[in-house]
Amino acid sequence: MIEIKDLHKKYGKLTVLDGLELEFKKGGILAILGPNGSGKTTLIKCLLGMVIPNKGNITINGKSVLKKWEYRNNLNYLPQIANFPSNLSVIELINMVKNLRSKQSNEQELISLFGLEEFLKKKLGNLSGGTKQKVNLILAFMFDSDLIILDEPTTGLDPISLIHLKDLIRKERVKGKTILITTHIMSFVDEMADEIVFLLDGKIYFNGSGEALKKQTKIDDLERAIASLISKHYV
Amino acid sequence: MYKILKYSIFDLLRSRWSYVYFLFYLLLGFVLLFLNNDLSKAVITLMNIILVLTPLIGSAFGVMYYYNSKEFTELLLAQPIRRNKIFFGQYTGISLSLTLSLVLGLGIPFVSYGLFRTSEIFDFTLLLIVGSFLNFIFVALSYNIALSTDNKIKGFGYAILMWLFLSVIYDGLFLISLLMFSDYPLDQFSLFATILNPIDLSRILILLKLDISALLGYTGAVFRKFFGTGLGMILSLTALSLWVVFPLLLMRRKFNRKDF
Numbered sequence: 001m002i003e004i005k006d007l008h009k010k011y012g013k014l015t016v017l018d019g020l021e022l023e024f025k026k027g028g029i030l031a032i033l034g035p036n037g038s039g040k041t042t043l044i045k046c047l048l049g050m051v052i053p054n055k056g057n058i059t060i061n062g063k064s065v066l067k068k069w070e071y072r073n074n075l076n077y078l079p080q081i082a083n084f085p086s087n088l089s090v091i092e093l094i095n096m097v098k099n100l101r102s103k104q105s106n107e108q109e110l111i112s113l114f115g116l117e118e119f120l121k122k123k124l125g126n127l128s129g130g131t132k133q134k135v136n137l138i139l140a141f142m143f144d145s146d147l148i149i150l151d152e153p154t155t156g157l158d159p160i161s162l163i164h165l166k167d168l169i170r171k172e173r174v175k176g177k178t179i180l181i182t183t184h185i186m187s188f189v190d191e192m193a194d195e196i197v198f199l200l201d202g203k204i205y206f207n208g209s210g211e212a213l214k215k216q217t218k219i220d221d222l223e224r225a226i227a228s229l230i231s232k233h234y235v
Numbered sequence: 236m237y238k239i240l241k242y243s244i245f246d247l248l249r250s251r252w253s254y255v256y257f258l259f260y261l262l263l264g265f266v267l268l269f270l271n272n273d274l275s276k277a278v279i280t281l282m283n284i285i286l287v288l289t290p291l292i293g294s295a296f297g298v299m300y301y302y303n304s305k306e307f308t309e310l311l312l313a314q315p316i317r318r319n320k321i322f323f324g325q326y327t328g329i330s331l332s333l334t335l336s337l338v339l340g341l342g343i344p345f346v347s348y349g350l351f352r353t354s355e356i357f358d359f360t361l362l363l364i365v366g367s368f369l370n371f372i373f374v375a376l377s378y379n380i381a382l383s384t385d386n387k388i389k390g391f392g393y394a395i396l397m398w399l400f401l402s403v404i405y406d407g408l409f410l411i412s413l414l415m416f417s418d419y420p421l422d423q424f425s426l427f428a429t430i431l432n433p434i435d436l437s438r439i440l441i442l443l444k445l446d447i448s449a450l451l452g453y454t455g456a457v458f459r460k461f462f463g464t465g466l467g468m469i470l471s472l473t474a475l476s477l478w479v480v481f482p483l484l485l486m487r488r489k490f491n492r493k494d495f
Contacts, residue, residue, distance in 0.1 A: 011494070050312050051494040072315040079313070083306030087249055096242060100314045139310075 001026035001147070001178055002047070007056035009042055009202075016042045017053070018202035024180075024195070026146070029173055031189045032182045034199035035230055040182040041080060043199070044149055047180075048077055060147065073101060078140035080151040080182075082132040086125025090116065090135055093124060097139055105142040113164055114138065130156040137161075141168055148172060149180045154188055166192065186223035198229055205229065239311065239324025240331075243304070247332040256292060256333070260340025268348045274355045275445075281341065282362055282441050286434055287402055289369040293333060294394040297377030300329045302387045309495050322378075322490045326483075330374045334367040361444050365437045368475045372433050373398070375482035382489040405432050413453065425454045426461065430471075433478045440471040 002024045009017040016039045024030055032040050045051035047058060049065065049072070058065050065071050084093055098105050111117060114134040119127065124135070133156045140150065153165060169192060172179060183189060189196065189210070196213055198206035206213060206229060210222055217225040247253050263284065267277040304325060311321045341363065350356050377394045384390045409428050413421060429435045439455050443464050458467045 045495070048313050050309070052492060069315055069317045072313065077313040079309065084310065085246060085304065085307040087246065097310075097314065099238060100311075100316060 001061060003059045004043075004047075005057045005059075007043070007046060007058065008054045009039075009046065009051060010054055016202050017046070017056075020056070020199075020203060022197060022204060022207070024178065026178055027173070027176045028194040029169065029179045029181060029192050030195045030197060031193035032180060032197050032199060033184075033189065033226060034205075038199040039202045040199055041151060044077075044151055044180065044182065047149065048072070048075070073103070074145045075147045075149065076140045076143055076145045078136055078148075078150040078153055080155070082129070082136040084124040084132065084135070087123060089121050089123055090127075091120040093135070094138065094142070098142075101143060103143050103145075106144075107138055107142040110138045110141055113168075114161060130158060130161070133157055134161060137165065137168075141172075145177075147178050147180070151182050152184070153181060154183060154185055186226060190222045198226070200230070236320040236324045236327075239316070239321055240328050243325045243328030244332055246304070246307075247300070247328060252296070253332055253336055257336040257340045260337055261343060264341045264344030268344055274348070274350070274353055275358070278355060278358050278362060279445065282438070282445075285337075285362060285366045285369070286438055289333075289337065289366045290373045290402055290434055291395075291398050293330075293370045293373030294377040294398045295391070296329060296333060297374040298381045298387075298390045298394045300325070301378055301381035302390065312495055318491055319487060322486065323483075326374060326378055326486070330371045333370045333374065337366050337370065338363050358441075358445055361441060365441055365475070368479065369433065369437055372475070372478045372482065375479060375486060379482055379486050379489060382486065382493060401432055402434050406435070409435075421453075422457050422461070425457055429454045429458070430474045433475060436471050436474055436478070440468060440475070443467050443471070 004020060004022040007017050007020040020043065032043065034040050042051055046053050049069065060071055063071070094107050111120070114137065116134055116138070119131060124132065127135070137153065140148065154162060157165060169179060181193070193210060196206065196208065196210055197204055213225050214220055214222065217228050219225040219228055267280055271277050308321060345359055350359060376397060380393045380397065381390045384393070413425065429439060439458055442455050443459060446464070462470055
C-alpha cells in the first residue's frame with residue numbers, strides 16, 4: 001500500500017533521512033521505532049506532505065503523493081504535540097475539521113468514549129495536556145480512512161483512556177485499516193504491533209515482526225532487544 | 236480557500252486587537268473632524284497618520300498572526316487542502332480584517348459628519364484605498380519575513396526594521412542622494428526611487444489627487460510634470476498593485492517549499 005523509495009531529507013547540514021526504503025502492505029499495525037532524532041517524525045511528515053523531501057518518492061496505492069493533496073482525504077493523522085488554536089472551543093474545532101472534509105464522521109461516539117461532553121464548550125487554550133490529547137484523538141479517529149498515522153498517541157493519557165485507545169486501534173485493524181504508530185513505549189508496541197520498523201540515522205535498521213527481533217537479538221524482552229539494537233550501533 | 240478565509244476572519248474578529256485598532260481609528264476620526272471642523276485639513280492629517288500607521292500595524296499583525304496561527308496551519312496542512320489555499324486564505328483573512336478596521340473606523344465618523352454632501356468624498360475614498368493597499372502590501376511583506384524565519388523574536392524584529400527602513404530611513408537616504416548628486420539630472424532617479432517604496436508611492440498618489448503643490452515635493456512635481464495628474468495616478472496605482480503581486484508570488488514560492 002505504502003512504498004517509499006530512496007527518500008532523502010536534510011535540514012541544513014543535518015541529514016535526517018538518508019536513502020530510506022520501506023514497503024508496507026495494506027492492513028495491520030506498523031510501529032516505527034528509533035531513538036530521539038532518528039527521523040521518525042520527519043518520515044511521517046514526508047508521508048503527509050508537510051515536509052518536502054530532497055530526493056526520492058512516496059507512493060500510496062501506486063500513486064505518487066509528493067505535491068499532491070487529494071490523497072489526504074483518505075488519511076487520518078494524530079500529531080505528536082496537540083497544539084490547537086487557543087481561542088476556539090472544542091466543538092468549534094471539531095466542526096471546523098468536519099467542514100473541511102466531505103466525509104461521514106462519528107465524533108459523537110468518540111466524545112462519549114473519552115468523556116469529553118463537559119469540555120465541548122471550553123476553549124482549547126484552557127484544557128490540560130491529557131484532555132487536549134483526547135481531542136487530538138477524536139480528530140484523528142472520527143473519519144473512516146484507510147490509512148491512520150499516529151505520532152506518539154499515548155502521550156499524557158490516563159490508564160482508562162489508554163485502554164480506550166488500544167481498543168480503538170484494534171477495532172480499526174479488524175476493519176482492515178493500515179495504522180502507522182511511532183512511540184517510545186515498548187510494552188505498547190509489544191502488545192499492538194504486527195510489524196516493527198527500526199530507524200537509525202535516517203535508515204531502516206530492522207524491519208520485521210517483534211518475534212523476529214527477539215530471535216535476532218536473542219533477548220526475550222522487546223524493550224531490551226531494542227536497547228541492544230541501539231547500543232550495538234553505538235559501540 | 237473561502238473556508239480558510241472564513242475561519243481566519245472569524246478567529247481575528249474575536250481577537251482584542253482588531254477592536255483596539257478599529258476603536259483607535261474611530262476615535263481619531265471623530266477627534267479630527269469635530270475639533271478641526273475642516274474636512275480637507277482632516278484628510279491631510281489623516282494621510283500622514285495612515286502612511287505611517289497602516290504599514291506598521293500591517294507588518295506587526297502579519298508576523299504576529301503567522302506565528303500565532305502556526306498550530307492551526309499545521310492542523311490544516313494534514314487535511315486534504317492545497318497548500319496555496321491555506322496560505323492565501325490566511326493572508327486574505329488578516330489583510331481584510333485590518334482593512335475592515337480602517338474603513339469602518341474612519342468611515343463612520345466621516346459619514347456621520349456629512350461627508351456625502353461635500354466634494355472631499357473622492358479624496359477621502361482615495362485615502363482609504365491607499366490605506367487598504369498598504370495593508371495588503373505590508374501584510375504580504377511581513378508574511379514573507381515570517382515564512383523565512385521560525386524564530387519569533389527575529390521575525391518580529393525584521394518586520395519592524397523593514398517598516399522603519401521604508402517609512403523613515405529610505406526617505407533620508409533618498410534626500411541625501413538628491414543633495415549629493417544635485418549637479419546631475421535626477422528626474423529619472425527620483426521617479427524610480429519613489430516607485431521602489433510603497434509608502435512614498437502612496438504619498439504621491441494622494442498628493443496628486445489633493446493637488447497641493449506645496450506638499451508635493453520634488454518627486455511629486457517630477458511625477459506631475461512627467462505624467463500629469465491622471466496618468467500619474469494610474470501609474471502609481473499600477474505600481475502599488477505590483478507591490479501586492481510580487482510579494483505574493485514570492486510568498487507562494489516560499490511556502491510551497493517550506494517544511495513544517
